[in-house]
Amino acid sequence: MKKKVILDVDTGIDDALGIMLAVKSGQFDILGITTVNGNVSLNKATENTCKILEFLQVESQIPVIKGASRPLVRPTFFEHAVHGEDGLGGALRDVAVKTAAIDGFGPDFIIEQVMKHPGEVTLIMTAPLTNLALAIQKCPLLVEQVKEVIFMGGAVKDMGNVTPTAEYNMYVDPEAAKLVCHAGFRSLTLVGLDVTRKALLNIGHIEALGDTPIGRYVRESTSDYTKRYFMRNGVHACALHDPLAVGVALNRALVTTQTYYVDVETRSELCDGQTVCDFQNRLGKEPNVTVCLDVDADAFLDLFVRTLQA
Numbered sequence: 001m002k003k004k005v006i007l008d009v010d011t012g013i014d015d016a017l018g019i020m021l022a023v024k025s026g027q028f029d030i031l032g033i034t035t036v037n038g039n040v041s042l043n044k045a046t047e048n049t050c051k052i053l054e055f056l057q058v059e060s061q062i063p064v065i066k067g068a069s070r071p072l073v074r075p076t077f078f079e080h081a082v083h084g085e086d087g088l089g090g091a092l093r094d095v096a097v098k099t100a101a102i103d104g105f106g107p108d109f110i111i112e113q114v115m116k117h118p119g120e121v122t123l124i125m126t127a128p129l130t131n132l133a134l135a136i137q138k139c140p141l142l143v144e145q146v147k148e149v150i151f152m153g154g155a156v157k158d159m160g161n162v163t164p165t166a167e168y169n170m171y172v173d174p175e176a177a178k179l180v181c182h183a184g185f186r187s188l189t190l191v192g193l194d195v196t197r198k199a200l201l202n203i204g205h206i207e208a209l210g211d212t213p214i215g216r217y218v219r220e221s222t223s224d225y226t227k228r229y230f231m232r233n234g235v236h237a238c239a240l241h242d243p244l245a246v247g248v249a250l251n252r253a254l255v256t257t258q259t260y261y262v263d264v265e266t267r268s269e270l271c272d273g274q275t276v277c278d279f280q281n282r283l284g285k286e287p288n289v290t291v292c293l294d295v296d297a298d299a300f301l302d303l304f305v306r307t308l309q310a
Contacts (some may be wrong), residue, residue: 012045047097122149160193
């Protein structure tokens, strides 16, 4: 039986690679992909998602559903400097999308599918957590029926990537992230910068993909992203943040985890969006999040390249 999943994305460069990994793996029954404001606007994220599915020739098999167009209470905050104005680093810029999102609202779709398949659905969240927070607010029983939530976000020991302390997805909608962390999911796994910064795609991996449509797409979409990563970190590579969350859904043995009490800062002048992990149980509260602390990066990158080669 294939694992039933819903992907929730704000499709920029690494979301697109995550979608490719999920589709090409053949291990998922992808019930749908919900889109949300984040790296780019909701409309652009939706367009990019449809483009990627068309590129993979699976657009008729996987519905795309628009979700929230803004964070719960905050203004939008896009990341064009990393993902480009089009969100895909210029790749597929001249491709006209032929399909469109189906009617509906992302949070409602999540509720509908989870309640239709109680205890079976894995939510893979690679964007600000607005859609899931809205779904919880509308249907609190949802948390009892979801099999697991795996979300890319946060940094528990490492520095942030949008402020000194905050990772982008948490920073964009910290109120949503806080709500999700405290909702009471039976399995809630944080795939943060502590591990995604170790999953570095370099030229060797790209060359291994060959002169194929996917190989050419990956090379083009990650070109400027890699240059920016070098400017910031001194490494000729780019971090596969969102694909690693998909990788954890494919094979949890790729990561080392521990369960801790985790909260998200929402009322700080300097630290909004910071993921606070209580490593020493200073607060005396029950653990609520399974935190990824280390990753077998070589094994993951091998999985990523082999899957996209297939």
